[in-house]
Amino acid sequence: MSAGAGVPPTAGRLAVGPDSPVDDVLHAVRDWVRDVxxxxxxxxxxxxxxxxxxxxxxxxxxxxWYPAFGASGLVVPAWPVAYGGLDLPGDVARxxxxxxxxxNLGRLNPLGLNLAAPALFAHGTEEQRLRFLPxxxxxEETWCQLFSEPGSGSDLASLATRAERDGDxxxxxxxxxxTTWAHLSSFAVLLARTxxxxxxxxxxxxxxxxxxxxxxxxxxxxxxxxxxxxxEVFLEGARVPDSQxxxxxxxxxKVANATLSGERQMVSGSGSxxxxxxxxxxxxxxxxxxxxxxxxxxPGGWDNPVHxxxxxxxxxxxxxxxxxxxxxxxxxxxxxxxxxxxxxGKVHQGGLNQRLQAMAVHMLGAAATAWxxxxxxWVESMPYEVRGMLRSRANTxxxxxxxxxxxxxxxxxxxxxxxxxxxQSRPWREVPRS
Numbered sequence: 001m002s003a004g005a006g007v008p009p010t011a012g013r014l015a016v017g018p019d020s021p022v023d024d025v026l027h028a029v030r031d032w033v034r035d036v037x038x039x040x041x042x043x044x045x046x047x048x049x050x051x052x053x054x055x056x057x058x059x060x061x062x063x064x065w066y067p068a069f070g071a072s073g074l075v076v077p078a079w080p081v082a083y084g085g086l087d088l089p090g091d092v093a094r095x096x097x098x099x100x101x102x103x104n105l106g107r108l109n110p111l112g113l114n115l116a117a118p119a120l121f122a123h124g125t126e127e128q129r130l131r132f133l134p135x136x137x138x139x140e141e142t143w144c145q146l147f148s149e150p151g152s153g154s155d156l157a158s159l160a161t162r163a164e165r166d167g168d169x170x171x172x173x174x175x176x177x178x179t180t181w182a183h184l185s186s187f188a189v190l191l192a193r194t195x196x197x198x199x200x201x202x203x204x205x206x207x208x209x210x211x212x213x214x215x216x217x218x219x220x221x222x223x224x225x226x227x228x229x230x231x232e233v234f235l236e237g238a239r240v241p242d243s244q245x246x247x248x249x250x251x252x253x254k255v256a257n258a259t260l261s262g263e264r265q266m267v268s269g270s271g272s273x274x275x276x277x278x279x280x281x282x283x284x285x286x287x288x289x290x291x292x293x294x295x296x297x298x299p300g301g302w303d304n305p306v307h308x309x310x311x312x313x314x315x316x317x318x319x320x321x322x323x324x325x326x327x328x329x330x331x332x333x334x335x336x337x338x339x340x341x342x343x344x345g346k347v348h349q350g351g352l353n354q355r356l357q358a359m360a361v362h363m364l365g366a367a368a369t370a371w372x373x374x375x376x377x378w379v380e381s382m383p384y385e386v387r388g389m390l391r392s393r394a395n396t397x398x399x400x401x402x403x404x405x406x407x408x409x410x411x412x413x414x415x416x417x418x419x420x421x422x423x424q425s426r427p428w429r430e431v432p433r434s
Contacts, residue, residue, distance in 0.1 A: 280388020
């Protein structure tokens with residue numbers, strides 16, 4: 001490993017707890033950083049924060065070192081010790097996060113932490129939490145979400161994937177699509193229909209399914225930028241033990257709301273706790289790009305007063321969004337499901353991130369439409385800003401479309417009446433589907 005990474009250390013959980021004075025907790029964190037985090041990463045973080053750390057650390061090196069982070073309890077410091085955390089009060093956990101922020105110690109397995117965990121905390125059994133949460137924290141079992149279907153996008157409750165009881169198991173048949181990181185995952189949260197004779201929301205059940213079994217066929221969907229994030233998943237006779245059903249049979253829609261709130265919070269951008277920004281970099285990077293272009297004598301950078309004004313407006317907007325998201329993040333850190341207020345950040349971030357990435361490409365000018373490739377393919381040589389702009393087009397769709405999330409805000413936050421639905425009380429089998 002480069003930058004002094006060496007062999008990952010075996011240091012265990014920090015010896016702090018809910019009654020530890022905050023100064024003792026912070027001293028323990030600093031000692032842990034000194035003893036466990038590779039020196040080159042620490043020096044880079046102190047020198048220039050996350051941007052400098054990325055220069056001296058590869059993704060592969062971070063993944064190899066990550067078991068030390070997972071064992072420390074610092075990944076989820078507010079979670080109970082039994083689930084992989086330190087059981088710290090929320091305000092102390094936030095201080096811990098602030099202490100670690102310069103070193104860019106992102107949480108791996110974000111879909112496990114942000115999608116599966118909220119449902120387990122809110123509706124899972126103690127046995128389920130003890131079985132699944134610690135491996136999620138340690139990134140030993142990676143997760144994805146099997147919700148969306150080809151005929152059930154915005155109207156998720158109309159899903160058609162079936163789960164039929166067979167003794168102590170459920171047999172799953174159906175198709176899911178737009179499943180992020182399914183090709184990298186070992187488990188998934190799954191919604192399936194267990195009763196077609198009741199209204200659509202009443203006949204759904206929530207499961208935890210092992211993807212490493214016969215009957216699960218994962219096929220990647222390549223982005224226009226060349227990378228693979230999304231997949232379609234075909235389920236033909238895959239089995240789930242009843243012990244991996246979360247919540248009562250038929251109550252899956254209620255359980256799913258915990259996952260959906262966590263998903264909206266995760267894709268809401270800075271301060272939301274995800275590992276990577278989904279589609280390019282944030283406003284700080286936009287400022288650095290503008291200054292770099294001007295320093296290189298290129299047009300369209302910081303010296304352009306119109307561009308500078310646009311960049312500062314976006315930077316201010318991102319700060320406001322970050323403060324809102326931090327309040328939602330505090331809920332998740334404490335093991336509570338983010339509520340409908342998580343849709344605020346999702347609605348705002350979708351459009352904001354698209355504007356950020358479009359501004360970066362606009363400043364690049366002609367360099368964003370043609371670039372030298374050398375011996376590399378067009379995908380490998382694509383400028384980072386262009387890749388981010390292309391990926392950001394999904395931001396207003398993933399995690400629930402902007403339109404759906406605005407409905408959630410109107411109904412659950414503002415208390416406005418629901419849109420009329422003539423099929424709401426009819427059995428699912430009678431509801432027209434595309």
